[in-house]
Amino acid sequence: MKYHKIPDETIRRMPLYVRALALLEQEGQETISSRQLAERLRLNPPQIRKDLSYFGAFGTRGIGYPVISTARRIRAILRLDVPQKAVLVGAGRLGTAIAVYPGFSVFGLEIAAIIDNNPTKIGSRVGRLEIEHIAAAATLKARGIRLGLLAVPAEAAQGCADVLVQAGxxxxxxxxxxxxxxxxxxxxxxxxxAMALGVLPYYV
Amino acid sequence: MKYHKIPDETIRRMPLYVRALALLEQEGQETISSRQLAERLRLNPPQIRKDLSYFGAFGTRGIGYPVISTARRIRAILRLDVPQKAVLVGAGRLGTAIAVYPGFSVFGLEIAAIIDNNPTKIGSRVGRLEIEHIAAAATLKARGIRLGLLAVPAEAAQGCADVLVQAGxxxxxxxxxxxxxxxxxxxxxxxxxAMALGVLPYYV
DNA sequence: CTCTGTGAACACATTCACAGCA
DNA sequence: TGCTGTGAATGTGTTCACAGAG
Structure with a gap:
């Protein structure tokens, strides 16, 4: 395909393909057609073909897409082929739920640090991570952490964002x-x- | 404005307006222009004007939108003017975090029941709610609960969805x-x- | 003059239809 | 035949530009 700016919506769907392909790999399926994949993901087959074609030819005509290598190529496109480390800010209930959530690994993502401003929490463990003081943000860059999750109250979010941005x-x-x-x-x-739940009554 | 199908994207943004207007109300501001609101929400002013205009004339030319009545009208459009009850399925870490999250009330949403399939959890409390057995789903309709949140592992989600749909x-x-x-x-x-986090490395 | 409300223009995204390869 | 890859057509959503109210 000639040069095209890749739609944001396409990028947003890529992890969906990674997730589905990872499951298919586990199930031992070697190839999948756009029709089968679309059925699983409740999308249209041409949508999937176009999304993938933005990045070149992934599939084999008459057969479909090879599960393993397509997953690998999408991960590379999303820069998920190298492990990506994230810092979690906020060790409240939501924060700890996220910290122990195993679902990040499919995408090569890892919660590599937890930060909280509550002095009584600092030093205690969540999973295998020790809760650190906000001052530890200064070390994030050196530790190769370039992503952040904010699981803090709204009033604290902007301040935390500023600190993380400052930390690279x-x-x-x-x-x-x-x-x-x-x-x-x-x-x-x-x-x-809450916002996501809030739209539902309109549709029901 | 003549008849127009309202874009899904517009509906998706409506809770954003509710959230912002609720905050403005708290701050005591009586009116807000599309420009000011756009600045807060990082949207374009015409976007906001068009979104609101789909539902009729909300504002006063030369002044802006009245904070309180606009919030009330949007809530009515989204059917959030009547309290909406939801059942939460899954009382794990994420589930309990959601159960005690205070942010639903701005939208008139309430977690009114918690269900889990782990027998050791049934009967214990999360906040002021008692964890119920999945069999309690049969009572949801009578209790006026028409929304559900699934905070369960992927393998259990479809089964839980089936039960909830069956329950109305x-x-x-x-x-x-x-x-x-x-x-x-x-x-x-x-x-x-994880998917939401997974797109970030592409952009950074 | 300020700011809303809105048709029209534009940009973006999806779907179609089919050429082309296995 | 079965399925991918893709330009073209369609559909959807955003932004512009300005008329009109306060």
Missing amino acids: VKGLLNLAPCCLDVPKQVKVVSIDM | VKGLLNLAPCCLDVPKQVKVVSIDM
């Missing part, structure tokens, strides 16, 4: 119900569960 | 890393934190 963090997953002000080279994805 | 639940917020098969009159919103 380039991508933030914000779980607090607020918007963040960050330099534009820092990418923020926000998730607000 | 019309909207689901799925936090498990999988897709769900539901009748098309049931609306599903899925959140996968």
